[in-house]
Amino acid sequence: MAQVLEFKLPDLGEGLTEAEIVRWLVQVGDVVAIDQPVVEVETAKAMVEVPCPYGGVVTARFGEEGAELPVGAPLLTVAVGASAADTPGPGEVPARDGRQDPPASVNGNSRPAAADAPGGAAEGSGNVLVGYGTGTAPARRRRVRPAAPATPASSAPPARPSPVPPAPAPTVAAVPGQDASRGEGPVPVISPLVRRLARENGLDLRELHGSGPDGLILRADVEYALRAAAAQGRTAQAQAVVAAAPAVAEPQPAVPASAVAPGGTRVPLKGVRGAVADKLSRSRREIPDATCWVDADATELMRARAAMNASGGPKISLLALLARICTAALARFPELNSTVDTAAREVVRLDHVHLGFAAQTERGLVVPVVRDAHTRDAEGLTAEMARLTEAARTGTLTPAQLTGGTFTLNNYGVFGVDGSTPIINHPEAAMLGVGRIVPKPWVHEGELAVRQVVQLSLTFDHRVCDGGTAGGFLRYVADCVEQPAVLLRSL
The missing domain is CATH 3.30.559.10 (Chloramphenicol acetyltransferase-like domain)
Known part of the structure; x- marks a missing residue:
């Protein structure tokens, strides 16, 4: 019977903690040999082809091209001792016993359920990875997105200006730590940079409901929440001034910086370019x-x-x-x-x-x-x-x-x-x-x-x-x- 082994993104040395998938070199169902390069990634130092230490049939890939994965995150699974005919094809999903695996954690990032993409490819982008079972290809599993808790009108953040119908905006829970739907596990974010941004600004990610797929928290969500918190602080301060001197007008919330200069092109500083900028x-x-x-x-x-x-x-x-x-x-x-x-x-x-x-x-x-x-x-x-x-x-x-x-x-x-x-x-x-x-x-x-x-x-x-x-x-x-x-x- 074939044994399914998981191959994780290895430590690439020089203190590197993440890499971006540039190009997959194998497909689900391909037969790979030991030490065969399976994916090309770009680190902060260089472009590297990553070899797989297992030989067998690729049963799943995790992460789309362009996604950033932390060291230790799953790259693919390989059925060792199986032939290509013994493993599910790109559009097939093996039968399961009805049980669902709890979300696993990689470097502090949770893995939501298997994507609907062929071969169990990662859903979305960034560091959110697809969950998987033991000994089989990833099973399709849907995740119920919790409803946003009601927010008092007096503390609601200002609406996000947008020329097109906006995606569901992240909301902040009225009482910190009371969002039981998040549980005590790690919160899904698109990249470690988002987690660090929230940590440096004292923002509890459990208070947010992301606008990405399956509630994935994006960087824009964190930045919007920070602007909303700042606006709430200014409003509370202004209300105190109004109570002491009614003649003073309440200041209007500041216009987000992203709405000041429309039409610009934003180029992420990542990979080699980001490393050069930092250095x-x-x-x-x-x-x-x-x-x-x-x-x-x-x-x-x-x-x-x-x-x-x-x-x-x-x-x-x-x-x-x-x-x-x-x-x-x-x-x-x-x-x-x-x-x-x-x-x-x-x-x-x-x-x-x-x-x-x-x-x-x-x-x-x-x-x-x-x-x-x-x-x-x-x-x-x-x-x-x-x-x-x-x-x-x-x-x-x-x-x-x-x-x-x-x-x-x-x-x-x-x-x-x-x-x-x-x-x-x-x-x-x-x-x-x-x-x-x-x-x-x-x-x-x-x-x-x-x-x-x-x-x-x-x-x-x-x-x-x-x-x-x-x-x-x-x-x-x-x-x-x-x-x-x-x-x-x-x-």
Whole structure:
């Protein structure tokens, strides 16, 4: 007899707590092998294909494409030891004994009954998952939505303005904690962010009746309840003023911000874009950065690269030469290869260089990391950067390949710009920016000539060093660009 095993979203490392389903690689009824990739998910770090540790027939999938699931949430169930003919098809539901399983809980989120979608797919979106039984495919089960408790007219929230007939608005129970229909179990919400928003604002989710499917509480429900509570507080305060001085008019509830600017497009900050936003915001808050820059004559560097590539063997990239210059400069100025331990109030100088470099992809900007870049020559750096760039473009970078950098090289010259003042990649201490290399008038050996000129900029954490150290680092990099023979001292 076949045994049905549940495969949950595994811990993807690097402290990641959730992932978004991008694409299912299998269907209900498909036969899968052990360690076969079954779903493609996007975390805050990268796009990852998740392999299933079981071999058998897929009996159910949980979560639609685009839904976010927490680590530990069920992804699918597999009938081990069964053939495809022994398991229910996408439109079939196995017989049950009439009993209903109580709602299970995953990371604080409840799972309502099985969806009506083929194969028992998750109903709705977000972190609300489909309930399932043991040893069978999910059984169809309806959930009775409790009626909203009556709310006194004096405390009712203002109506939600909408140009179309609105969905049932969430209501707040008149007496906190008296909504017995919720019970003591977890409340279904669309994502952990909604739960955190309610917790940070002191809002009891059991007092709400969500406007989503089966009473699912959406973020809009929580925001509306918070605005309603604020409006009620202002109204109560105004009524007290009116009682003391009847001549004072009662203030009108504020118009929700979402109704002020109609027609706009809201783009969720999630996945890689959300992680980048969080990291850059933290960097700007915590790091007192400063930037210095210099123009350098890159004519000789371009000639040296052309000579290397003309001699045969693998081609050397310009970015790899600049990376080699960076590692040599960091050996002379180790202050810039460091991080700040704010809790201990210490600057930690690192004894290895893990060099990050910016790579633009269809999913946004990512920063792959070349491990132990200080031990690689120009040829080795070229090969590793090419490998990581290809992985970034195909979305196959692992979280480990996107974290742990100690210094970042940013070649924004590929966008046709000359300079920039970038935000440091937290928790690093510095970033070198390289602009485009263009012919410009330049005084060379006492005469005006047309030379290949590049602008170099260094943004650094002013806590780890002063301007003299930063200027010395940048001047050394410029000297190596102008006279590549300077690097011979460190080869």
